Amino acid sequence: MSTITAPGAVLPTYARQDVTFVSGEGAWLVDAEGSRYLDFLAGIAVVGLGHCHPAPLAAAEIQLRRLWHTSNLYWTEPMQLLAERLSERFGGARPFFCNSGGEAIEAAIKWARRVTGRPGIVALHDSFHGRTLGALSVTGQPAKRAAFEPLVPGVSFVALNDAEALAAAVGPGTALILLEPVQGEGGVHPASAEFLAAARALADQHGALLVLDEVQAGMGRTGTFFAWEQLGVRPDAVTLAKGLANGLPIGCLLVADSAPAGFEPGDHGSTFGGNPVVCAAACAVCDSLTPELLAEVGRRGEQLSLGLGKLPGVLEVRGRGLLLAGELGRPAATVIEAARERGLLVGSAGERTLRLTPPLVVTSAEVERALTILEEVLA
Structure with a gap:
């Protein structure tokens, strides 16, 4: 199989690094030259069970032999x-x-507007919810929004963990309060339990809906199946994606039974949504996220967090579980490149923010190896 490296092969929506991966297993990737890399990015918090995990792999293979697609008419x-x-x-x-x-x-x-009949949305500065037009409209990063304005109107932004500002922004015209339990792309900043409690109370007071975006923080990434379980605040709905099928494409709006269904047939749809192959893999992922594995996520997260905090040039460590960041005294890009040259893949969540989201199955020895490489790079 030939490797395409021409810069014009696809539209330039990503600044790709000069490496082509051809296989993977667990926390490891292999490139086209045969070099191995310890993957502490996991497809940006996607491959939670590691590359080619046997459970979703077997489930998808079995389903591929049975049925690929029928549409959502059935x-x-x-x-x-x-x-x-x-x-x-x-x-x-x-x-x-x-x-x-x-x-x-x-x-x-759409669900929040359909339920409430209102247009208003309150989201957070530095949030990230996606790049489609509506998702970009509720993303609190001006640099990502500017080229595509005007966006969907009626969106207000407040600072994370500022309950007073949130109270001032939410009112009788608010349909949706949209929050990330941990801001991922915005620098890996956790929301406090007190802030989420205030959001819940405001939603109840004004008849708005509280939705938690757990696309990055959910599916065991913070040490519980849903991140909200650690914070004591039950939302009206959550959004999931990334780790739900361990790398196969899936997304989900999960609406609590206690919240209105809102939608009626014809209100919304997706040609490939609920694909049988992907859903089979996702079932295997859910079954694999056992209490034992989730407890191990907490232990490995603590090990990685403590180790990061001892490295030279790391000014602060933030996050929960295995969704972590180290604030650096230098540009993260140079650290990412130097780590890759030594066989370690890490990411960024800001100019000086190093992001680490290894597979949830990462071992203690693999955490120590990653820390050793980062110590060499940061020395």
């Missing part, structure tokens, strides 16, 4: 089984399945 067993698993984890909820986090956010916006 039921399929994997879609129904995944809906049951997610509902059980949430404590009673109904999903809308789509193909990405951005699509899940689009569904959340």
Whole structure:
């Protein structure tokens, strides 16, 4: 198989690094030259169970031999089984399945407007919810928005963990309060339990809906199946994607049974949403996120966080579980490149913010190896 490296092969929407990966297993990737890399990015918090994990791999292979696609005019067993698993984890909820986090956010916006009949949305500065038009409209990063304005109107932004500003922004015209339990692309900043409690109270007071974007923080990434479980605040809905099918494309708006269904047939849809192959893999992911594995995520996250804090040039460590960042005294890009040259893949979440989102199955030895490489790079 030939490797295409021409810069014009695809539209230039990503600043790709000069490496082509051809295989992976667990926390490791192999490039076209045969070099191995310890993957502490995991497809940007996607491959939670590691590359080619046997459980979703086997489930997808079995389903590929049975049925690939029928459309959403009919039921399929994997879609129904995944809906049951997610509902059980949430404590009673109904999903809308789509193909990405951005699509899940689009569904959340339409759902909130349909339920409340209102246009207003309150989101956060430095948030990231996707790059489609609606998702970009609720993303609090002006640099990402500027080239595509005017965007969807009626969106207000407040600072993370500023309950007074949130109270001032939410009112009788608010349909949706949209928050990330941990701001991922915005620098890996966790929301406080007090802030989420204030958001819940404001939503209840004004008849608005509270939606938590768990596209990056959900599916065990912070040490619980949903990140909100650690914060004591039950939302009206969550959005999921990334780790839900361990790398196969899926998104989900999961609406609590206690919240209005809102949608009626014809209000929304997705050609490939609820695809049987992807849903079969996602069922295997849900089954693999056992209490034992989630507890291990907490232990490995603590190990990685403590180790990061001891490295030279790391000014602050933030995050929860295995969604972590180190604030650096230098540009993160140079650290990312130097680490890759030594066989370690890491990412960024800001000019000087190093982001680490390894697979949830990462071992203690692999964490130590990553820390050793970073110490060499940062020395």
